[in-house]
Amino acid sequence: MGEPWNHRAIVDLGLLVLLWQILSLNNSSFPSPAVTLAEALRMFADPFYRNGPNDQGIGWNILASLKRVALGFGLAAAVGIPLGFLTGRFGFLAGMFNPIISLLKPVSPLAWLPIGLLVFKSADPAAIWSIFICSIWPMIVNTASGVRRVPQDYMNVARVLQLSEWKIFTKILLPSALPHMLTGVRLVTGTAWLVIVAAEMLTGGVGIGFWVWDEWNKLNVPHIIIAIVVIGVGGLVLELALVTLAKAFTYDEAGT
Structure with a gap:
């Protein structure tokens, strides 16, 4: 199964490059694949140079974006996962929080950016x-869904054995909810990577989103195309890392 998929991927990539070449022939302002590749090789030969705050290598911009994603993601996990367990476990808490979550979850994350600027007085936070x-809403919803899907027979046995809440959490709820929780984490990662690029375009500073916008202001189209590829590869790497993590946890659960 892997070999045909690889063949299809190569064919699709070849078609994409061919269309790109045709577009560049018909539009003199659009760089060809060869020109873009040469510029990418030059950029990645020294990705961590620094010539002042507004002239830094692409490596520093990628690291800045990853740092912001990691911090926001980690804070959301620290708050959202415990809250998901609580709302899934206790009906009265679900009744309190579910209307708020339903109201706020559809709001675009970028709509919250001005609030963040107003409160924190700085672009980075x-x-x-x-x-x-x-990140927080999918974590709460998926974790709570996993907790609610725990078979009632398990909870009845726990009640008969008079297990403490901690043992119910560690022995019953966590193993059962883990697949749903990891699904929420995977969904969040892709969204977070998209949001940080857009947020950095609006806030400025160091980051891959700001770098794209800065290169557009310079009309440096090859750099914009390179950034698009970097953003796509970055999202793919994050996704694969979480898939690997999910498989590792599934294996551990099966082994225990």
Whole structure:
């Protein structure tokens, strides 16, 4: 199964490059694949140079974006996962929080960016705030869904054995809810990576989103195309890392 997929991927990539070449022939302002590749090789030969705050290598911009995503994601996990367990476990808490979550979940994360700028008075924490907001709702919803799907027979046995809440959490709820929780985490990662790029375009500073906007202001189209590829690869790497993590946890659960 892997080999045909690889063949299809190569064919699709070849068609994409061919269309790109045709577009560049018909539009002199659009760089060809060869020109873009040469510029990418030059950029990645020294990705961590620094010539002042507004002239830094693409490596520093990628690391800045990843740092913001990690902080916002980590804060959302620290708040959202415990809250998901509580709302899934206790009906009165679900009744309190579910209307609020239903109201706020559809709001675009970028709509919260001005609030972050107003509260934190700085672009960097405001961008992290946007990641936090876009990440917390799926974590709460998926974790609570996993907790509610625990078979009632398990809970009845726990009640008969008079297990403490801690043992119910560690022995019953966590193993059962883990697949749903990891699904929420995977959904969040892709969204967080998209949001940070857009947030950085609006807030400025160091980051892959700001770098794209800065290169557009310079009309440096090859750099914009390179950034698009970097953003896509970055999202793919984050997704694969979480898939690997999910498989590792599934294996551990099966082994125990």
